[in-house]
Amino acid sequence: MRPSGREADQLRPLKITRNFTKHAEGSVLIECGDTKVICTATVVHGVPRFLKGKGQGWITAEYGMLPRSTHSRVDREAARGKQTGRTVEIQRLIGRSLRAAVNLKKLGENTITIDCDVIQADGGTRTASITGGFVALADAMRVLVENKKIKENPITSQIAAISVGVYKGVPVLDLDYPEDSNAETDMNVIMNDKGGFIEIQGTAEGEAFSDEHMMGMLAVARKGIAEIIEAQRAALFDKE
């Protein structure tokens, strides 16, 4: 019934490749089916002005799409001289979500920038960015600890994200582009490894959605998040 033939609660194949490029403190290629995003983590000593002297660090994120990562080419934002509203919204969401994974006091006066650049888009680029960005962030934290820049790893919980929706009346997990563009409702769910919610953003695309639909979407989201958390853990601990 789904265009991809998947079960309603089935994720797309998920692949997380660490050390994808060589310069960044953390560098991850995340592939969720045909969606491919490079997530890098850059550590810089110092904090933005509004945090000066507060004895804490900062996590921020930036997001971009290569102009031809999509079906038809989108304008290069650098050439337009302006990020779109969608980009701004997404990078704020990524930053907010990843800050929830970290004790900023333990990070000291360091700033970590997570860059999420979409190489190929097929739905779910923002949730892939959060999931992959967490792995890059975790790698950067290890570098900080190994280099004795900080004493203790400031990661307090693991963060993962997934999109869910209502497609032909059924709650489904991990929408790809053909589903995303036809779903009645679209919801991004960001959770931690203890099952707590970090952020929920649900939007009715045509009809309003009911309590029942929301409960159904949350149920498939919970299943998907558990699998993604597992995949992150495997990438971070088993594969090195």
Add this chain to the structure above:
Amino acid sequence: MRPSGREADQLRPLKITRNFTKHAEGSVLIECGDTKVICTATVVHGVPRFLKGKGQGWITAEYGMLPRSTHSRVDREAARGKQTGRTVEIQRLIGRSLRAAVNLKKLGENTITIDCDVIQADGGTRTASITGGFVALADAMRVLVENKKIKENPITSQIAAISVGVYKGVPVLDLDYPEDSNAETDMNVIMNDKGGFIEIQGTAEGEAFSDEHMMGMLAVARKGIAEIIEAQRAALFDKE
């Protein structure tokens, strides 16, 4: 227990003044406690380029804060030459929510712009903008029908919004600024008059939030939305 002394599920005093300024097709001053927003609706014949020739209309929104609507002055975005990420995010939310109230086909090739300008801020400016913006939109639709620009009123449902949160462990309704800046979780809920969800955006501010908290927040939101829907109706039908 709340700084304002309100009950956990009690709204702030809500006042909706129509025809607040004289030029716009719809012009509303909405006051939610000390939060005051001017919402105007402007009708222009024609549609944006991406809708040309599709035989439908468009609803869009813009949001701004007077520089000294807040405790300390914020930079004037027109002088900075750029809207902040927060502004962009809010005006996209307002536009999306209000489009859910309208049959765009019945609107014909007309564009309605909802301008929400915050005169005084005390928490909840984005939800006040949606609630007040709906009333301005409804007035503009009446003008279109009265002037025979369209045959039928394209409003399909009534839309209202409210913020809820978890404050000192308790789900509370309609956060003011002192609560908003100390809440553990903050959630904006936009619903229609049939009890369907249009949009939900919940964000953990420190700790992740639980299912139980979410259910609690949705419960107070539902109560608040019902009262706001009533107040909008009173403003639109009884008071004229």
Add this chain to the structure above:
Amino acid sequence: MRPSGREADQLRPLKITRNFTKHAEGSVLIECGDTKVICTATVVHGVPRFLKGKGQGWITAEYGMLPRSTHSRVDREAARGKQTGRTVEIQRLIGRSLRAAVNLKKLGENTITIDCDVIQADGGTRTASITGGFVALADAMRVLVENKKIKENPITSQIAAISVGVYKGVPVLDLDYPEDSNAETDMNVIMNDKGGFIEIQGTAEGEAFSDEHMMGMLAVARKGIAEIIEAQRAALFDKE
């Protein structure tokens, strides 16, 4: 003979409301007939770079119109990313005029920003901004003195502004929009309470204007300014 039925030298009803919003050090709603402007004064410790270490303060002004304060909606400057030439010109005039009211040495190293935001426009928004801005400025100065941030009130004179013009060959006072758009000449006059000129800007709109017209316009301006000075004084001293 005037569209409004006023005498040639008659002001529109003038209303000055202090403490209009709650956060600013000075906050004034000025209403000149249907023209309504919110003027706030914000005090910040410190001065712009070009005044660093000179032992003096600074007064600056910013001006904006709500997009639908006018007959047809004007683009939101924050969204366009640029203030129009008209806006720039007006806010420079407001700042220059209000600096003439103040001994900047006595202000110490403080900067006061006057924000003038037009809620509803019906001609004369720039002169209303100066007149209302002066009252907001005076309130901010009182706050500075009361809080012992400065020893002495730095206000040296009272400043008021009015537009005059030649309409159907006759010099008239305080042009509203229908007159303004049809006047042969338009002149903004800013004066102090001792009858001295702070700034004069007269523009022929079609025909050049003669000495005689100028003398006539100055005469009605002088009468109007005297009444406005009185109204400011009443607002500042009697009504509190």
Add this chain to the structure above:
Amino acid sequence: MRPSGREADQLRPLKITRNFTKHAEGSVLIECGDTKVICTATVVHGVPRFLKGKGQGWITAEYGMLPRSTHSRVDREAARGKQTGRTVEIQRLIGRSLRAAVNLKKLGENTITIDCDVIQADGGTRTASITGGFVALADAMRVLVENKKIKENPITSQIAAISVGVYKGVPVLDLDYPEDSNAETDMNVIMNDKGGFIEIQGTAEGEAFSDEHMMGMLAVARKGIAEIIEAQRAALFDKE
């Protein structure tokens, strides 16, 4: 008594060189003492959008200073990405003043752009731009008539501009930079060849100025304008 040794009502040496560069329809170098401005007039068929289909033409102006035309270098506006408020104000004044010289109906659907670029600044660059810009405009009109693009020369009057001020208590004509930076009052006067006023902009620099000072400034302005009008005429008619 004046730094330059001039009489109170004496102009600086004024030199107008036509055909200064070879590409423009009108190209003038105007030298007022050490102030040197290149004024070119460019004719393009067509009008700005707001005039489409109204059967009239348009005159607009742009102003710039070479970065090192002044004592200390000013930022190049093209590199900053923004014109300063002062520039915007000046180019609006030039455009408005020159439009007063022209019957725009007779110009047909043509747009003339006057570019005023200051090569060397020593006070009075905006009035030099208007005076020189008029000559460039007149040359462009002749080209249009000679090339039979229009039937009749649309110039209706001759426009000239001068700055006057109060320096050490005395009204003086044509301020150079040392005077300009010390004058108590500064006034720009734009008039036509029939003695009518096109625009007056007077600004008190410290003290307010009196009626008497204004009358004194207008008297010297009138004398100066008459001489400038004569010089323009000589340049346009005798020297070719």
Add this chain to the structure above:
Amino acid sequence: MRPSGREADQLRPLKITRNFTKHAEGSVLIECGDTKVICTATVVHGVPRFLKGKGQGWITAEYGMLPRSTHSRVDREAARGKQTGRTVEIQRLIGRSLRAAVNLKKLGENTITIDCDVIQADGGTRTASITGGFVALADAMRVLVENKKIKENPITSQIAAISVGVYKGVPVLDLDYPEDSNAETDMNVIMNDKGGFIEIQGTAEGEAFSDEHMMGMLAVARKGIAEIIEAQRAALFDKE
């Protein structure tokens, strides 16, 4: 003697992967040692305004670096709101070079945009972009021919590029970052498959360079270009 141990006239390992992403008409990953660039070609029907109605097509290029493609992170140009001078210079060079490969008349009124996005930088990103961009362009042309949008393949010659330099007094081929940042002279050479020059840009980095050095650099460039031309051909014809 070279940091990499290569011979003076030895290229880095060169790998060209076609069909790297799935949406673009041409999509190439080019790897020159550790320098990795994604080059995509996008075909759009229509031409820029300055070519309307001339019966020809257009090739243009855009270039960007992922923020952490380099040793230390560079600002995201989309966030700064401006492309750097270096970026502008590079993308103009890429566009100019690739237009030399094409008969624009035969392309018809189509525009091809080559996007070159650097994933990992280690010297020579602009020449890699040209070499890889040509392959993406060639693929896009095949698509146009296969889809019968044009009759004949408009490619007239094969274009490749390489950097050469003088390092420790010796002309060397294909500088990597450690060489590039220490070379006395740096020259980019773009040639076609007939041995003709398309563009040469040589810059002395400290000392001026001599005729002898130039001849030496051209000699190694010629050898390198021949090998690159061969590699492009293999990628385009043999591997499919």
Add this chain to the structure above:
Amino acid sequence: MRPSGREADQLRPLKITRNFTKHAEGSVLIECGDTKVICTATVVHGVPRFLKGKGQGWITAEYGMLPRSTHSRVDREAARGKQTGRTVEIQRLIGRSLRAAVNLKKLGENTITIDCDVIQADGGTRTASITGGFVALADAMRVLVENKKIKENPITSQIAAISVGVYKGVPVLDLDYPEDSNAETDMNVIMNDKGGFIEIQGTAEGEAFSDEHMMGMLAVARKGIAEIIEAQRAALFDKE
């Protein structure tokens, strides 16, 4: 055979006027035939951030064209809010070339900005800017030495630039606009007074160019540069 009737290796009349304007430390009008550029040098104490504390100075350049310096008016970059790619490319070339003339250590922590503003364009404006810019730079260095801001003149060599090209199959020197727009190849050559190359930028305009053409262009360039070097020397040493 050349449109101007010149020999293949003949320069246009070259005129260098020092002290062209009065404020700058160096101010030169350079005229190469009908191409006229004002080059000024401004000295400011201090260096850009990336050189702080390195005990050296900096040379930078900016370039602009008056809007009507060309056949048809180009947009004023200050009004567009953006410099074109061409402008950025040119000003980077001028700065790079002139830095090659200077020992930046001996300059101390001073920054010299060379402003090149084209008054009239007829081909070769970038090379004229470099040639004239060098003379302005040399004058500024003398001022620094005379005012004892630095001990020793930091100029290490003389820099000059010329364009050459292949026109109707023949290598020619110093292209004017009619040649430039029809040349098959266009090459800018920047050399010092010892015959070393500072920068070479050659571009094929239609056909690729051969070794033989390159050798021919370099030969005429060498002849032209020698004459220009002589003219700079005459301007700097003989004429004062």
